[in-house]
Amino acid sequence: MLLRTILRRLAVGVVQLLGLTVAVFFLIRLMPADPVSRFVGINPSKAAYAQAAKAIGVDRPISTQLLHYLGLAPSQGKGLLQGNLGTSWVSNAPVLKDIATALPVTLELITMAFIIALIIAVPIGMLAALRPGGKTDKAVFVYGLFAGSQPEFWWALLFVFVFYFKLGIAPPPLGLINPMNSPPPPRTGFYTIDSLLAGDLTTFFDLLHHLMLPVATLVFILSGPIIKMVRQNMEQALTADFVLYARAAGMPGSTVARYALRAAMAPSMTLIGILYGFMLGGAVLVESVFSLPGIGQYAVRSILAFDYPAIQGVVLVITAISLVVYLLLDLLHAIIDPRLAQE
Amino acid sequence: MPPADAPLLLEVKGLKVGYPVQRRMVTPIDGLDLTIREREVVGLLGDAGSGKSTAALAMLGLVRPPGRILAGEVRFLGQDLLKLSPEGLRALRGKDLALIVQNPRGALHPMLPVGRQISNAYRAHGAASSKEGWQRAIDLLRNVGINDPERRVHSYAHELSGGMAQRALISMALSSTPRLLIADEPTSGLDVTIQAQFLDEMAATVRGTGSAILLVTQDLGIIANYCDRVVVLHEGRIVESAATREFFIKPQHAYSRQVLSLVRAPATPAKFAADIAPLIEVRDLVKHFSIKGRDKKVQAVDGVSFAIRPGESLGLVGESGSGKTTVGRCLLRLVEPTSGDIRYRGQSIASIKPAELRRFRSKLQIVFQDPYDALNPRYTMEDVIREPLDLHTDLDAIGKRRRIGELLDLVGLDPKRMGEKPRGLGAGALQRLNIARALATGPEFIVLDEPTSVLSPLARVGFIELLARLKKDLGLAYLFISHDLTTVQHVCDRVAVMYLGQIVEVGTTEQVFKRPAHPYAQALLGAHLTADPMHRRVDRPPVNALAGEIPSPIDLPPGCYLASRCRHVTEACRVTPQTLAMHAEGRPVRCMRVLAGEVPIGGSP
Incomplete structure (x- = not known):
């Protein structure tokens, strides 16, 4: 079935x-x-x-x-x-090969950003809904005013200014690895995974170091809508009869919160999926600021150069990934909510 | 009944609950006082909007957000719940004080198996392992009469029927053997047979555990049959408290007297000469619905025949899923019948073209179950009634206005308010407006499809009186579809009992209610809770009960449809299709064993 x-x-x-x-x-x-x-x-x-x-x-x-x-x-x-996407008119390399180099960079970037954003945003959204008017709720309000109202490249530049130029914690925004290091031998195309497979921890930490600011920028941007959505769904779930009944049955606060979260997460999944698909191409501004050779950059370059085969390839691959992500999320949704599995 | 000096269990004093509405505090509960003694079953009676559910929750120290408990005491076993710490209150809830609510499926988490939820409730009040909790859930489900509990613990709320979900809820509520069970309209939305089964089981289980019950309800039948004492909630306060029998004999408060007026004035059925030509005649009506993606069919109506004379009202009763509503809709061709004949004054309307059908529409009208959904919320009351006048009459504007005024007056609504939108009206007034709209074209026959099911007791009394008056004054005939047997008893001259798309018995109201013949009719009427505290159901063993629930109308058995649930079943019943044939008492019954005199008839005292 x-x-x-x-x-x-x-x-x-x-x-x-x-x-x-x-x-x-x-x-x-x-x-x-x-x-x-x-x-x-x-x-x-x-x-x-x-x-x-x-x-x-x-x-x-x-x-x-x-x-x-x-x-x-x-x-x-x-x-x-x-299985041939043609040859790029600009690079003269097969489009498939170009994409195989660019795509892992973006996937690495936004997957990390999504995982961290979810880890941070879900509990915050939950807390804000559980204690409306509390400290978390107020902080979320202030954050929403800032994060939502400025474009991500502006935050990226601000982060570079503060963390690289002023504090010197972050590396210069010039790509994924230190130009002095050589990239790990390509096996999966994902630098982080490849460096771990090669047992090259120096490169691995160098990668994390370089990814620090771009990921932080994306987390900062993504957390806004995720917090808002979790909070809203959670608020709704908290007024549901089954939550009131769990209280009436004397269940501890943690159980009641778990009941509400489970009901709140199910509808949130869909939006997270859409956001992920959007970020595949939408991370281009952040990629540009940090000179990351990702799929967004590749897409923009192809469009400006009227590189038809490359444009076609990028659209095809991004759509295919989005479709797979939607499918996975729907399956996950069906696991969380048995009512969907039945249909 | 416990002795009058049994120790106090719950004592509520001056309870006040408020909800902020546009910066003001509205107080649905305003100074409520109530006591419950140990092992006592107290009925809390109140109309829609009287604050019953709010009161029930507040006794656990709970309020739906954004409401608040403003004042008062809820003393349970001597300590004031409202002064307890959150943790102290939590420890009491679900342990000594348990709740079951209406809409049980909504009270169960939709994404967790019921067994997990029962286990969680149990483990909230004692150190038990997950495995012990799970085992306890299975035992509890078995205790409340669920077959195959090992499988059912894995079910989700949407996989349970309403009756089963309510059983799961009560097993959760009873998991820690509470001292007091608060049951907030636990059977609203359940069929009468399931309702009686459930209440019997609840009474028996609670008697076994020695708990007291506060039974919140609008149903006088439930009060009369299960409660020791009645308290009446009206406008946020208790206005009357009396032993059940005294309450039914001598109600004190005006509200109590009004709701009881129906019980005290039995209906007098009209007499008809046998040779009057029928107004409506239905023969072998069949309606199948095909199921999408499967080649099977739902047999909603399976060969129904009956006749209604001018000025007569026929009641159509049966559990949900019996096909009552489909029959009503087929009669007006709102649903196209698969086959069969429908005659209005001798003229067949089952297969005429829609354009011709329109001529008959003004004579045949329908009133639906949900008065809100049946009205366009953008229309004023005047617009609602003008629409049929525009379609079916050639009155001028002044004539129409006069007619609208007359119609509103006829159904007991104030004609001066005809410019208002129906939004602010209660269900009772809305249903009157629906009647006025149906009457606008001067019909001879109205299909009433569960018209009282969403009405409060008080609105119901008024509505039934209105139907009786219209029938007498205008000579209307009704097909009254309902599972509310009390109302049927008061409105109908004859009653047809339906089961799985077939009529199993037809007779005068008196015959069917006093001496039901078909085993299904016996069970249905046996489950009917008559508002008579002198013959309480809890004081006698229930008889004629059916096993299980109504089967699916997709895969029907080859023989008698009731065979799987009937006490009198024989092997022959399972293979012989049953036909509706005249019984010795002069009414048709669809059961060969009853017709052969092998099954005692009657049953309901």
């Missing part, structure tokens, strides 16, 4: 991805841009222009291009269905 649900969701996901791919394929070609001119400079000769167009394949009819990209035209070479 459960397996069937998962398979159905995955099948629907594949169809969604395919539809999105086709849509994006046409949408980027609607941009008022000429990718060829980037390769040939100003005032090219007709022949040079045609040659460049032929080189990146935009001289063919658009339907042929689409079939090629999807992998439905075997004579033209491998495409999406064969």
Whole structure:
């Protein structure tokens, strides 16, 4: 039953991805841009222009291009269905390989940020709801005024100013590792995991050191909505009949709070999932400030360079990850709330 | 009943509970005094909005947020609960003072197995391991009559029926054998048969543990059958306290006299000549609902036939899920019947086109169960009644206004308030407005679908009187669908009993109530709590009770539908489909053993 649900969701996901791919394929070609001119400079000769167009394949009819990209035209070479996302026009490397380098950086960054944000924000939201008007509640209010009202790059810059420039605790915002160190031998693509696998603790701690400020910035930004949401759901759960009844049954305060939290977390899961999917591309400002070569940076660079295959690849991969995250959260939701499992 | 000098268990003095509403304190409980002695069963009677539930919670020192207890004492075994520390109060709650509430499924955590919740409640008041708590949960569920408790401990609230959820709740409440059980309308929303089963079990269990009960209710039948003493809550205070029998003989307060007036004035059924042509005639009505994604069908109505004469009211009774409501909706073709014939004054309306049907709509009307949902909240009372006048009459504007005024006056609403929106009205007044709307087109026949189920006792009395008056003055015929047997007894001339989509017995109200013949009718009427404190149910062993709950109308048995629950079942019953045939007493019954005279009829004293 459960397996069937998962398979159905995955099948629907594949169809969604395919539809999105086709849509994006046409949408980027609607941009008022000429990718060829980037390769040939100003005032090219007709022949040079045609040659460049032929080189990146935009001289063919658009339907042929689409079939090629999807992998439905075997004579033209491998495409999406064969697991080939094409070659980047800028880096000349396969898009898949580019993404495999950039994506782990972002995933590492936002996953860490999410874990820490949840650890901090959930108890705070809970406390604020349990004691309305208390100290936590007031602190949350003040924090909400600040964190919500300034953009994340501003906080990132402020953190760099304070912790690197003034206090000197943090490293300069120049990438993931100290330029003097060499990156760990790539196995998973995730630097932290790779350095641990290689038993290289120096690099591992250096990585954490470099990730400190970007993660802190994201935690600072993410905690706002999470606290707010947990608090709201918790407040609602606390007025539920089953919480009143747990009190009437003389259950200790900790049990009552647990009852309410369980009911509050279930609806919170969905929003956390949406937030995660959003941050995949949305972390780009923080990546830029700290010069982290993540997927957000890669996406922006590809768009500015009209690098069609790269744009397509990024959209596809981010969507696929979002879909998987939603699926996982729905499964988790069903474990927490048996009423959903039944349906 | 405990002796009058039994030691005091609970003593409430000057209790006052307030809720802040727009910067003012509203006090639904305002100076409540109450005593309960050991082993006493006290009924707390009050109308909707009298503060019953607030009072019940406040006796545990609890108030729904944002309310507060403003003043008063709640002395339990000598100590004032309201002065105890939070931890001291917590230790008492659920241990010596336990609560069960209405809406049991809402009181259970939706995401935790009931066994875990019972275990948590038990372990809150004693050092027990998780395993012991779990074992205790199984024992407790078995004690309150749940079959297969080893499996049921793993169930979640949404997997339990209302009756079972209430049993789970009471097993939690009784987990530490409390001295006082506060039961806040524990059976509202349950069917009569389940209600009687549950209250019997609660009375028996509590008698076994020696606890006292404060039974909060609006139902005089429950008071009469289970309580030693009655206290009446009105506008936040206790206005009357009397032994149950005295209360029913000589009520003191005006409110008590009003709610009791119905019990004291039995209805007089109308007499009909046998040869009057029927107004409505239904033959072999069938309605199947198909289930999405499965090739099975729900047999909601399974071959129902009956006739209603002009000016007659027929009651349709049965548990929820018996198909009563579907019959009512099929009659007006709000739901399309699968097959069967419906005749209005001899003319078939079962298969005519919608356009033709409209001509009949003005003569056939319906009033729904929930008076709030049946009215557009944006309409004023005037708009509500004008709508049918616009559709079915050609009165001019002045004529319509006059008619609206007349109709409001007819149902006992003030015509001067016709410009108001129905929002502020109580359920009783809203249901009157629904009646006025149904009457606007001058109908001859009204389907009343559980019209009293959300009304408070006081509103119900007035509403029943209104129905009786309209029937007499306007010669209306009713199909009165209800599981509220007291109301049926007062409104209906004849009664049809339904079970799983079939009529199992039809007779005059007197016949069915005094001498029910079909085993299901016997059980249903046996579970009816007559408001008669002289024949209390707790003083005699319950008879004719059915086992279990109503089966699903999807996989119906080949033989008698009642076979799985019936005391008189034989092997032949399980394989022989039953037909409705005339019984020797001159009324149709669907049971071959009753028809053969093998089952004693009657039963209800």
